[in-house]
Amino acid sequence: MYxxxxxxxDMCESEDMPLWKAVVENEKKLSDTSEExxxxxxxxxxxxxxxxxxxxLGTSPNPSKTMINGLAKxxxxxxxxxxxxxxxxxxxxxxxxxxxxxxxxxxxxxAAPTAGSCGILPAVMVGVAEERMLDxxxxxxxxxxxxxxxxxxxxxxxxxxxxGGCQAECGVAAGMAAAAVVEMLGGTPRQSATACSxxxxxxxxxxxxxxxxxxQIPCAQRNASQAVxxxxxxxxxxxxxxxxxxxxxxxxxxxxxxRMLPCALKETALGGIAATPTGKKIFRSFFSD
Amino acid sequence: MDVSIFHVLGPVMIGPSSSHTAGAAKLARTARxxxxxxxxxxxxGLHGSFAKTYKGHGTDKALVxxxxxxxxxxxxxxxxxxxxxxxxxxxxxxETDLGDVHENSVKFTFAFEDGTIMEVVGSSxxxxxxxxxxxxxxxxxxxxxxxxxxxxxxxxxxxxxDITRVFAKHDINIATMSVSRTTKGEKALCIIESDSPISDxxxxxxxxVKNVIDxxxxxxxSEEDEDV
Numbered sequence: 139m140y141x142x143x144x145x146x147x148d149m150c151e152s153e154d155m156p157l158w159k160a161v162v163e164n165e166k167k168l169s170d171t172s173e174e175x176x177x178x179x180x181x182x183x184x185x186x187x188x189x190x191x192x193x194x195l196g197t198s199p200n201p202s203k204t205m206i207n208g209l210a211k212x213x214x215x216x217x218x219x220x221x222x223x224x225x226x227x228x229x230x231x232x233x234x235x236x237x238x239x240x241x242x243x244x245x246x247x248x249a250a251p252t253a254g255s256c257g258i259l260p261a262v263m264v265g266v267a268e269e270r271m272l273d274x275x276x277x278x279x280x281x282x283x284x285x286x287x288x289x290x291x292x293x294x295x296x297x298x299x300x301x302g303g304c305q306a307e308c309g310v311a312a313g314m315a316a317a318a319v320v321e322m323l324g325g326t327p328r329q330s331a332t333a334c335s336x337x338x339x340x341x342x343x344x345x346x347x348x349x350x351x352x353x354q355i356p357c358a359q360r361n362a363s364q365a366v367x368x369x370x371x372x373x374x375x376x377x378x379x380x381x382x383x384x385x386x387x388x389x390x391x392x393x394x395x396x397r398m399l400p401c402a403l404k405e406t407a408l409g410g411i412a413a414t415p416t417g418k419k420i421f422r423s424f425f426s427d
Numbered sequence: 428m429d430v431s432i433f434h435v436l437g438p439v440m441i442g443p444s445s446s447h448t449a450g451a452a453k454l455a456r457t458a459r460x461x462x463x464x465x466x467x468x469x470x471x472g473l474h475g476s477f478a479k480t481y482k483g484h485g486t487d488k489a490l491v492x493x494x495x496x497x498x499x500x501x502x503x504x505x506x507x508x509x510x511x512x513x514x515x516x517x518x519x520x521x522e523t524d525l526g527d528v529h530e531n532s533v534k535f536t537f538a539f540e541d542g543t544i545m546e547v548v549g550s551s552x553x554x555x556x557x558x559x560x561x562x563x564x565x566x567x568x569x570x571x572x573x574x575x576x577x578x579x580x581x582x583x584x585x586x587x588x589d590i591t592r593v594f595a596k597h598d599i600n601i602a603t604m605s606v607s608r609t610t611k612g613e614k615a616l617c618i619i620e621s622d623s624p625i626s627d628x629x630x631x632x633x634x635x636v637k638n639v640i641d642x643x644x645x646x647x648x649s650e651e652d653e654d655v
Contacts, residue, residue: 241442285432
């Protein structure tokens with residue numbers, strides 16, 4: 139079948155099949171399952187993603203719960219005014235923030251690919267599906283595309299913040315979501331892969347620096363901004379922009395950068411904004427009692 | 428491609444952390460299954476990162492939830508302290524150093540009605556996956572992703588072939604098998620992982636095998652089989 143993006147694209151192009159279909163064929167063999175079953179499971183996962191993307195849109199700030207409680211509502215209200223970047227992008231950000239709030243407050247989420255980055259793919263999928271009035275099957279095919287790309291990155295690099303920094307968690311989530319958008323809007327498999335590469339290039343080197351070690355700040359903001367990264371990367375690919383560096387080389391570069399990052403910048407809360415005076419103060423207020 | 432797309436878009440879990448929340452709940456649920464019989468108290472010895480950061484990630488709630496057999500996907504996880512009170516389960520947390528183990532490790536001490544205790548040590552190794560490292564004095568390596576059976580036996584010749592014969596008779600394929608012992612000729616532990624669920628009938632027959640002391644069956648449902 140395939141072991142990297144190049145082989146995946148070769149398979150799509152030589153057999154004239156869409157990217158999602160190649161991923162389904164691999165999954166059928168790997169998990170001894172049927173296409174119908176794959177779509178059914180994907181539908182259940184999407185239901186959980188959608189619920190998380192919407193749950194916090196009307197919830198007022200309550201700092202006693204989490205540090206990020208109320209962010210989604212603020213962004214959603216702002217979206218109704220159109221904001222500067224338009225109501226669509228503001229809505230997408232609100233959906234991503236909602237997922238992050240649900241996760242931080244011990245609600246139910248679907249890791250995509252991780253819990254810390256669980257807002258990006260749902261925000262993009264729900265937002266684009268609404269904006270373009272896409273039917274459910276198109277969304278599921280997008281999710282399969284995203285997951286197929288994510289599986290290659292999981293196998294050949296890493297999606298762990300502790301191993302590769304935020305670029306490996308939120309960056310990969312953005313890459314997966316970008317590929318999904320291209321697939322849903324009728325782009326080619328190659329354009330999907332390009333969109334993923336562009337998203338990763340845009341975020342190369344981003345560190346994982348959670349304040350007090352909690353999955354809240356800057357994780358919520360990174361979910362919102364990487365959801366937007368996914369959409370603009372998809373737009374660049376759909377415009378025909380090439381990514382001069384092939385996808386597998388971009389993925390490997392991300393992995394190498396992750397390995398080069400010092401431990402202080404990989405989820406340990408010892409560097410970045412976690413290590414600022416205010417970050418340290420918040421840490422003490424949580425864990426000093 | 429050896430990675431499932433549902434491994435990438437998953438697990439479905441209660442946040443915020445796959446290792447510190449979901450993995451902790453799964454670890455406790457597995458340890459509970461190993462304990463087998465009802466217990467009235469459980470102590471959680473927290474090691475490494477678990478000891479330092481458990482409050483912020485709800486690791487404590489997740490561990491108590493698992494001890495109550497609440498899954499890492501179940502929203503009741505957040506209310507586990509109250510649910511434990513209702514169920515009459517006491518618990519306590521303490522920081523400990525378990526030596527050369529994974530950063531996210533726990534030592535469970537279950538206290539049973541008959542006054543005996545059982546110790547289980549396990550680790551949450553990331554992405555919601557877990558490994559059981561120790562049951563009482565026996566070092567093991569059990570990820571509980573497949574139906575598993577833990578057999579305590581006397582370390583004697585022929586006992587393993589008697590055990591595998593029971594599996595063959597029930598047409599169960601053995602995926603992996605490992606044996607450990609504390610001292611030659613004394614008690615030993617055999618762990619067998621199978622591709623299909625292991626019935627109680629298999630357990631009953633294994634208990635009748637000469638030199639077998641005890642049998643525990645762990646048919647923990649893996650994520651793919653669950654209705655999400």
